[in-house]
Amino acid sequence: MEKINALKGFKDLLPGDSERWDWLALTARRTFDAFGFSPIHTPILERTTLFTRSIGETTDIVEKEMYTFEDWDGKQVTLRPEGTASVVRAFLEHRHQMPVLPVKLYYQGPMFRHERPQAGRLRQFHQVGAEIIGDIDPKQDIELLSLLTYFFKRIGLDNLTLEINSLGCPVCRPPYREILQDFFKKKLTTLCEDCNRRFHKNPLRILDCKKESCKTITTDAPASAKHLCTECDEHFKTVQQGLKTLKIPYQYSKHLVRGLDYYTKTAFEMTTQNLGAQNAVAAGGRYDGLVEALGGPATPAIGFAMGMERLMHLIPETKGMPSTLQLFIVPLGESAYQTLFPILYSLRKKKLRSEIGYSDSPLKKQMKQADRLNAEYVLIAGDEEIAAKKAILRNMKTKSQTEIGLSNLINEILAEIEG
Numbered sequence: 106m107e108k109i110n111a112l113k114g115f116k117d118l119l120p121g122d123s124e125r126w127d128w129l130a131l132t133a134r135r136t137f138d139a140f141g142f143s144p145i146h147t148p149i150l151e152r153t154t155l156f157t158r159s160i161g162e163t164t165d166i167v168e169k170e171m172y173t174f175e176d177w178d179g180k181q182v183t184l185r186p187e188g189t190a191s192v193v194r195a196f197l198e199h200r201h202q203m204p205v206l207p208v209k210l211y212y213q214g215p216m217f218r219h220e221r222p223q224a225g226r227l228r229q230f231h232q233v234g235a236e237i238i239g240d241i242d243p244k245q246d247i248e249l250l251s252l253l254t255y256f257f258k259r260i261g262l263d264n265l266t267l268e269i270n271s272l273g274c275p276v277c278r279p280p281y282r283e284i285l286q287d288f289f290k291k292k293l294t295t296l297c298e299d300c301n302r303r304f305h306k307n308p309l310r311i312l313d314c315k316k317e318s319c320k321t322i323t324t325d326a327p328a329s330a331k332h333l334c335t336e337c338d339e340h341f342k343t344v345q346q347g348l349k350t351l352k353i354p355y356q357y358s359k360h361l362v363r364g365l366d367y368y369t370k371t372a373f374e375m376t377t378q379n380l381g382a383q384n385a386v387a388a389g390g391r392y393d394g395l396v397e398a399l400g401g402p403a404t405p406a407i408g409f410a411m412g413m414e415r416l417m418h419l420i421p422e423t424k425g426m427p428s429t430l431q432l433f434i435v436p437l438g439e440s441a442y443q444t445l446f447p448i449l450y451s452l453r454k455k456k457l458r459s460e461i462g463y464s465d466s467p468l469k470k471q472m473k474q475a476d477r478l479n480a481e482y483v484l485i486a487g488d489e490e491i492a493a494k495k496a497i498l499r500n501m502k503t504k505s506q507t508e509i510g511l512s513n514l515i516n517e518i519l520a521e522i523e524g
């Protein structure tokens with residue numbers, strides 16, 4: 106029969122890596138917790154309109170990357186390509202159950218985009234993200250950026266660059282958009298086909314084009330932060346001042362825009378030199394118009410998401426090492442097995458990572474298995490030892506052996522192994 110493999114762009118996470126993954130997720134959880142965020146879990150499948158309306162019709166995600174299909178009842182549904190839209194939907198749907206504003210939420214989970222699979226680009230990937238909903242104050246921007254910076258430090262990555270920019274608001278963005286169109290008007294023939302479309306619908310996104318030829322043209326394009334209204338300008342200055350006060354290094358990046366339409370004011374990315382073309386590890390910004398666009402009252406918000414797979418490539422291999430097997434029990438014969446199996450259960454309840462061999466396997470074979478599993482200790486007992494109410498505990502590193510009595514076996518094992 107033909108073997109069935111996973112789909113292209115969908116990956117299994119196996120022992121050896123999965124421990125590091127869990128360590129990363131746990132560290133994120135602890136960090137978000139310290140900064141006062143609460144976890145939120147939303148469904149993976151949502152109505153398609155949630156994403157088309159929030160992310161924007163002319164974005165890469167909505168134009169060509171969404172996993173959309175018709176449900177059995179004819180409804181258009183989509184596997185979520187990102188987390189913010191769902192969090193905002195849930196916030197609106199359960200507003201009265203939410204804590205007082207600003208609501209601070211974080212999430213972790215799979216996202217789906219039909220992209221061309223390559224290094225750092227999958228079709229099912231995972232994000233950890235945080236959102237602060239309900240406060241326009243630049244203090245929130247500073248808080249979120251300090252959380253992001255601290256998280257990377259905590260996982261041992263302090264060589265990343267925090268890049269920030271301001272994208273303006275509905276007051277200053279339209280005039281900037283025109284200035285940008287003026288700049289690109291004479292260059293349309295040299296811009297790629299996608300950028301020609303973006304020129305009419307969303308010229309800011311030309312600045313985000315990954316094609317080298319377009320990147321060259323955009324080098325001299327006018328910067329949004331130079332065309333901000335007074336409110337946005339003040340906001341941006343306060344954010345930068347706040348980062349300086351906290352001694353958080355950052356870089357002003359004049360052409361940083363986000364691939365999603367809902368961003369306003371502060372936009373940012375955490376980038377690295379170590380991932381080739383896929384250099385953004387985390388990205389986010391303020392989205393003051395999104396809650397209203399999804400049918401809620403005008404509510405400012407800010408958030409970010411980071412890609413777990415890209416993080417996994419960066420963190421040292423030694424982080425979250427698989428835990429070692431502390432004890433391997435070698436029962437020689439059925440009666441030994443019957444006595445030792447309940448002891449294994451007790452030891453496991455005491456959190457000792459432990460295993461047992463097959464009672465009908467010879468000693469040599471079971472010892473080989475213990476070796477392969479890298480067991481620190483081995484407990485050996487045959488029917489004879491059991492009859493004499495004792496067992497042998499062997500330290501696999503020092504090769505020293507001690508005889509211990511069955512009556513106090515559990516305590517003696519724990520004392521020996523845990524010191």
Ligand code: ATP
Nearest residue numbers: 220225226227230364385386387388410411412415
């Ligand atoms: P890029 O510019 O790399 O396409 P993006 O702007 O589409 O990124 P966001 O939607 O802001 O990315 O997602 C935030 C983070 O999620 C990214 O910085 C990245 O780490 C991760 N990410 C996005 N798309 C993928 C993907 N297809 N595979 C793996 N990780 C991804």
Ligand code: MG
Nearest residue numbers: 165166220364
């Ligand atoms: Mg993308």
